[in-house]
Amino acid sequence: MNIEHNPKAVIVIFGATGDLAKRKLFPSIYRLFQNKKIGREFSVVGVGRRAWTNDFFRENVKESIESSIHAPEALEEFSSHFYYHPFDVTNPSSYLELKDVLHNLDQKYDIPGNRMFYLAMAPEFFGTIASNLKKEGLTDTQGWSRLVIEKPFGHDLPSAEQLNNEIREAFSEDQIYRIDHYLGKEMVQNIEVIRFANAIFEPLWNSRFISNIQITSSESLGVEDRGRYYEKSGALRDMVQNHLIQMVALLAMEPPIKLTTNEIRSEKVKVLRALRSISGGEVNDFFVRGQYGTGQMNGKELPGYREENNVDDISNTETYVAGKLMIDNFRWAGVPFYIRTGKRMAAKSTKIVVQFKDIPMNLYYRDGENLDPNLLVIHIQPDEGITLHLNAKKSGGGIFTQPIKMDYCNNCIDGINTPEAYEKLIYDSLCGDATNFTHWDEVALSWSFVDSISEYWQTQIADFPNYASGSMGPKAADMLLEKDGFHWWPITDIVEE
Ligand SMILES: NC(=O)C1=CN([C@@H]2O[C@H](COP(=O)(O)OP(=O)(O)OC[C@H]3O[C@@H](n4cnc5c(N)ncnc54)[C@H](OP(=O)(O)O)[C@@H]3O)[C@@H](O)[C@H]2O)C=CC1
Numbered sequence: 001m002n003i004e005h006n007p008k009a010v011i012v013i014f015g016a017t018g019d020l021a022k023r024k025l026f027p028s029i030y031r032l033f034q035n036k037k038i039g040r041e042f043s044v045v046g047v048g049r050r051a052w053t054n055d056f057f058r059e060n061v062k063e064s065i066e067s068s069i070h071a072p073e074a075l076e077e078f079s080s081h082f083y084y085h086p087f088d089v090t091n092p093s094s095y096l097e098l099k100d101v102l103h104n105l106d107q108k109y110d111i112p113g114n115r116m117f118y119l120a121m122a123p124e125f126f127g128t129i130a131s132n133l134k135k136e137g138l139t140d141t142q143g144w145s146r147l148v149i150e151k152p153f154g155h156d157l158p159s160a161e162q163l164n165n166e167i168r169e170a171f172s173e174d175q176i177y178r179i180d181h182y183l184g185k186e187m188v189q190n191i192e193v194i195r196f197a198n199a200i201f202e203p204l205w206n207s208r209f210i211s212n213i214q215i216t217s218s219e220s221l222g223v224e225d226r227g228r229y230y231e232k233s234g235a236l237r238d239m240v241q242n243h244l245i246q247m248v249a250l251l252a253m254e255p256p257i258k259l260t261t262n263e264i265r266s267e268k269v270k271v272l273r274a275l276r277s278i279s280g281g282e283v284n285d286f287f288v289r290g291q292y293g294t295g296q297m298n299g300k301e302l303p304g305y306r307e308e309n310n311v312d313d314i315s316n317t318e319t320y321v322a323g324k325l326m327i328d329n330f331r332w333a334g335v336p337f338y339i340r341t342g343k344r345m346a347a348k349s350t351k352i353v354v355q356f357k358d359i360p361m362n363l364y365y366r367d368g369e370n371l372d373p374n375l376l377v378i379h380i381q382p383d384e385g386i387t388l389h390l391n392a393k394k395s396g397g398g399i400f401t402q403p404i405k406m407d408y409c410n411n412c413i414d415g416i417n418t419p420e421a422y423e424k425l426i427y428d429s430l431c432g433d434a435t436n437f438t439h440w441d442e443v444a445l446s447w448s449f450v451d452s453i454s455e456y457w458q459t460q461i462a463d464f465p466n467y468a469s470g471s472m473g474p475k476a477a478d479m480l481l482e483k484d485g486f487h488w489w490p491i492t493d494i495v496e497e
């Protein structure tokens, strides 16, 4: 792995007129520029079918930055690096013109032929774009060429394999950067550091001391304007196959022998290989699905999923998933990893709770007084930090215990400077660091895990809707833990479960 810290490149954004480019990509590239992670030697070429001019595109870029960053500076200079090249990506002849544009920009900005092709478009175009880039010689330069790909990477294992084969015709695995934006989140990246840089956690990080691990990624928003996509996806494919399984892998992996891309990925792959597969008949024992109905949030009446735009009024699509994952290896045998994610839940929050086993004998037990289990809570968002739940002596006479918390707040210190996930991932891909991107082996294993669940669900009509908007999901998700003697730990102090 050859990581370059002062990247010089032309970034080509396919889908530059779309929502992702505007909301995430332009502001992230701006922050890299503002923080001097990229210097003057860069250029961005936007591709879309709309007949925009360079000036119109630059106005759009400026608008996107102004709407997301307070008092941005040097916007004129920054946006002058942006160019727009309209064409339909299915038209092979346009790639030669793009090639000339890129060549001229190399010369203008003193860029040594480095190209980052960012595919912010629907996946059905990935293969066509990759093969045209290669065929027309756009990857044939003195510098490097990388392909950055947005999700969804297929909708099941066969479609992901087909997509992968198409792009692998033109790009090798080490040129492909598959985005999972959760891997760019500060506290997701912190999981490894918390585990492997602290003598107090690693010896306890196994089935002898941990009773269960819970990962919640709840959203308060509904499906918004993505009904068409979401109807075919659902929460299992949209969130579990990628973000939640990636967090499980980071929590469960063995310490890598070195902090290199290959070593870390290979440890994550081993976890995914040990993930117990769930056959059709077992799905109901391990997984619960839900769909939001009408409800209330902050005094506002909210529609159910089936009333949303572009959603079938008898839709069988799940907007909520809870599951129990078992990792059949030496470290984790018998420890459930509970996951849950859903739309229109009571709060927007992503949290990991590591629950330690009870001590063998409670010396402080008195009637009506119990020791709480020790918990390590990793707050991913919106708050970032860690909390350790302990028991301590109550002040005053006698030996009475009380639960206490030790808190570390990451974004209280770094505040608004905590880099956004996309900013970090774009920077990593420009630098050639693929650690926080998913390798094909990870993608394939996680699809194969979720496929057996979704195949079973497709054969069964669900009794939807089964949770109210603004709630914490269906009751059956509580039962999933209760039958093992556990319960979901609340995700915020305000949300009652
Ligand atoms: N938006 C988000 O927050 C997220 C999006 N994603 C993924 O990113 C990708 C893009 O999403 P999003 O930006 O929301 O989608 P949009 O529908 O907003 O944008 C699609 C883009 O593709 C371009 N496009 C479509 N067909 C062609 C074509 N034949 N030739 C050239 N350009 C074309 C459109 O340009 P034009 O109309 O000018 O032709 C537009 O710029 C999707 O795969 C999505 O799943 C992933 C995570 C989050």
Ligand SMILES: O=C1O[C@H](COP(=O)(O)O)[C@@H](O)[C@H](O)[C@H]1O
Pocket (backbone or CB within 6 Å): 181, 219, 238, 239, 350
């Ligand atoms: O990938 C996706 O993630 C978002 C949630 O991301 P977050 O960073 O806001 O937690 C989700 O809303 C979307 O449906 C999904 O495609």
